[in-house]
Amino acid sequence: MRKPLIGLTPAHDIESGDVKARPTYMRALKAAGAIPVVMPLDASEEDLKQLTKDMDGFLFTGGPDVHPFLFGEETQAHCGNVSPARDQMEISLLPMIMELRKPVLGICRGIQVLNIALGGNIWQDIPSQVTREFPLAHSQPFSYDMPCHTVALTEGSLLARISESSSIKVNSMHHQAVRDLAPGLIASAYSPDHLIEALEMTDYPFFIGVQWHPEYLWEKNKEAFRLFQTFVNACKE
Numbered sequence: 001m002r003k004p005l006i007g008l009t010p011a012h013d014i015e016s017g018d019v020k021a022r023p024t025y026m027r028a029l030k031a032a033g034a035i036p037v038v039m040p041l042d043a044s045e046e047d048l049k050q051l052t053k054d055m056d057g058f059l060f061t062g063g064p065d066v067h068p069f070l071f072g073e074e075t076q077a078h079c080g081n082v083s084p085a086r087d088q089m090e091i092s093l094l095p096m097i098m099e100l101r102k103p104v105l106g107i108c109r110g111i112q113v114l115n116i117a118l119g120g121n122i123w124q125d126i127p128s129q130v131t132r133e134f135p136l137a138h139s140q141p142f143s144y145d146m147p148c149h150t151v152a153l154t155e156g157s158l159l160a161r162i163s164e165s166s167s168i169k170v171n172s173m174h175h176q177a178v179r180d181l182a183p184g185l186i187a188s189a190y191s192p193d194h195l196i197e198a199l200e201m202t203d204y205p206f207f208i209g210v211q212w213h214p215e216y217l218w219e220k221n222k223e224a225f226r227l228f229q230t231f232v233n234a235c236k237e
Contacts, residue, residue, distance in 0.1 A: 004056035004235035006034045009090050009110070010041050011063050012083040024215040025061055025107075031218065032228040034235065041085055045092065052096040057103035057206070057235030060090060060110030062213065065176060071121040078125035078175070091117045103206035103234040105227075108174055111199060111209030120182030123195075125175055132193045138172045144216040147171050151197040151212070157188035159198050159208060162230050163223040170197070170212035177211060206234035 006029050010019045021038045029036040036059075039051060052058075065080040067087050094117045097104060106114040112122045123129050126138055140148035147169035153160040160166065168189075178196040181187060189198035189210070201207035208231070214224035 003033060003035045004232060005054065006036050006232070006235060007039045007051060007055035007058045008036055009058070009060050009086070009093070010038050011061065012041055012086045014064070014081060014083050021061065022215070024213075025059060028215045028218045028225075028228045029059070029232065032225070032232040034232045039089075039093075041089055043089065048089075048093055049096055052093070052100060052102065055102065057105070057231065058093070058097050059231075060094075060104070060106040060113050060209075062108030062110060062173075064109065065124070066109070066112055066116055066122070068124060071116045073121065073124065076124035076129070078128050080175070087113075094118075098204070101205055103231060104204075104208070105206075105231045106209030107215065108211060108213060111211050112176060112178060114207075114209045115178045115182050115185065115199060118182035118185065120185065121179050123177050123179045126177055126195070127175065130193070130195070134193065136191060136193045138174055138177070138191075138195075140172050144171050144173060144213055145220070147217065147221075149191060151189040151191055153198075154186070154188045154190075157186070157198075158200055158202075158206075159188040159210075159227075162226050164226075165223065168223045169221075170210075170214075171216055172212055174211060178209075205237070206231060 019041045026036045067082045185199045187196045188200045197211045199209045217224035
C-alpha cells in the first residue's frame with residue numbers, strides 16, 4: 001500500500017541560513033505510517049503549486065516568532081527573532097493547500113501561522129501581555145517528553161473525538177499564542193489560564209492546529225499518537 005507523503009515546513013537558522021527539520025516530527029509521522037518530506041524554503045510559487053499537488057498532507061512545524069506586521073501590529077518589546085523567508089513561504093503555501101483541500105496539521109508556531117494566514121492574530125508575548133492569577137508554565141522548565149499542564153477540549157470537536165477525552169495533559173514551549181481566531185476557525189482546546197491551545201476548521205477534511213508538541217509525547221502518550229494517526233489516515237483519503 002502506498003504511504004502518504006507529508007510535506008513539513010522547514011526550520012530556518014537565520015544566522016547560518018541552514019534549512020532543516022527536527023527529527024521528532026519525522027519519527028512521529030513515520031510511526032503513524034507516512035513518509036515525511038521537508039519542503040524547500042526558497043521555492044518559487046510554481047514549485048510550491050507542484051509540491052502542493054504532489055504531497056498528500058502538510059505539517060506546519062514549530063519555530064521562531066512570526067513578524068508582527070503580518071497581522072497588523074507593531075513589534076512588541078518581548079517579541080523574538082523572525083524569519084521573513086519562512087513567514088512568506090508558509091503564508092503563501094496555505095491557500096494553495098486549502099484550494100486542493102489537503103489535510104493540514106499545525107504545531108506550536110504552526111497553529112499561529114494557520115491563524116494569521118487566515119486573518120487572525122496572536123499574543124506576541126504571553127507573560128507581558130496577558131494578566132493571569134496563576135502564571136502557568138507555557139515554557140516548561142523540564143524535558144519536553146513529559147507534560148506540564150492540562151488543556152480542556154471543546155465538546156464535540158474533532159480533537160476531543162481523537163483524544164476520546166474532555167481533558168488531556170500536554171507539554172509546552174512557547175511565549176506566544178492565538179489571540180483572536182480567524183474567520184471559519186473554532187477553538188477546540190483551552191489552557192487553565194484561558195488561552196487558546198488548539199483550533200479547527202469544521203467544514204474542512206482535516207484542519208487542526210495545536211499549541212503543544214505531540215511529536216515529543218507520542219511514544220508514551222496515546223492521545224498524541226492518535227492525533228498523528230488520524231492526520232496520516234486523512235492524508236490517505
